[in-house]
Amino acid sequence: MSTPLDGPRNLRIGLPSKGRLSEIASELFEQAGIKFRRQSRGLFAKVSGLPIDLVFLRTDDIPTLCAEGAIDMGITGSDLVEEADAAIDVRMRLGMGKCRLAFCVPEDSDIQSAAQLDQSRIATSFPSVTRRYLAERQAQAHLVSLSGSVEVMIQLGIADAIVDLVETGSTLAANRLRILEEIGSYETVLIQNDRCSDPITADRVVRRLQGVVIARDYSLLEYNVPKLKLAEAEQITPGFNSPTINSLEDDQWCSVRVMVKRRDVIESMERLEELGASAIIVTPISNCRL
Ligand code: PRP
Secondary structure (H helix, E strand, C coil): CCCCCCCCCCEEEEEECCCHHHHHHHHHHHHCCCCECCCCCCCEEEECCCCEEEEEECHHHHHHHHHCCCCCEEEEEHHHHHHHCCCCEEEEECCCCCEEEEEEEECCCCCCCHHHHCCCEEEECCHHHHHHHHHHCCCCCEEEECCCCHHHCCCCCCCCEEEEEECCCHHHHHCCEEEEEEEEEECEEEEECCCCCCHHHHHHHHHHHHHHHHHHHEEEEEEEEEHHHHHHHHHHCCCCCCCEEEECCCCCEEEEEEEEEHHHHHHHHHHHHHHCCEEEEEEECCCCCC
16 A cells, blocks of 8 residues: 655654644644645645655654654654653744643642652653652652543542643642642744754755744834934844834934834833834734744
């Protein structure tokens, strides 16, 4: 039986086959012009116009399969990379899917630190990370290794504490749990192994994804400002590299174009207005090369 992976070896990228991360990855690739059509529940897809094959895999298998060379690159969570302890490079952080991994105990528990969990029972989908973290604190626990629904395991009576991902905190609140100690912060990443079959195409993928990821984070701010105030304005909006300054018919004034972090846009506009800037305009960016 032939599969789309037969024939000359294209760059292989592993994408999550289902769930929220699958949607995030598909949308990102689409915006970056890496276009593909996946048949319903299909495992493979070819990218149009580029020597790339996509393979749809379980998100938690992607770090190991990348380290083993089954795929050259992949999109997964940095939490799963750490758990797999896989020999791969994180090429890019995608600025999405941000979460924390934490030891959690019942709200009314007297326990104050993870080290106090020595000899207790801990349910988690991250047994390796948990074991390493405890060992560094001279503690050892009985780990109950599960693939999901970890948050109910204390109520079910099989664990004294859990190590789970926390995003908004609503799962913890619903189960009357509190964070005892955070192990680390994680997000969605693009990974690559050091035996990549086509490093040139891999770099092209990285540049394309970077264009979208940076654009999502920044807006383009344009404004006019008296030349005498330009130095102060540049301190408010230093830009990604540096602002573009153009002259205006009124030689006492100039116009400024500059990239600003989206989360800082409103505050920057207010400060520029106070400084005497006018015609302040914000434009969203859909893609960029910097
Ligand atoms: C994850 C994680 C937590 C929850 C945290 O579970 O394991 O249970 O999300 O998110 P929150 O802080 O916003 O509530 P997921 O929904 O992926 O399902 P799972 O329990 O099967 O892992």
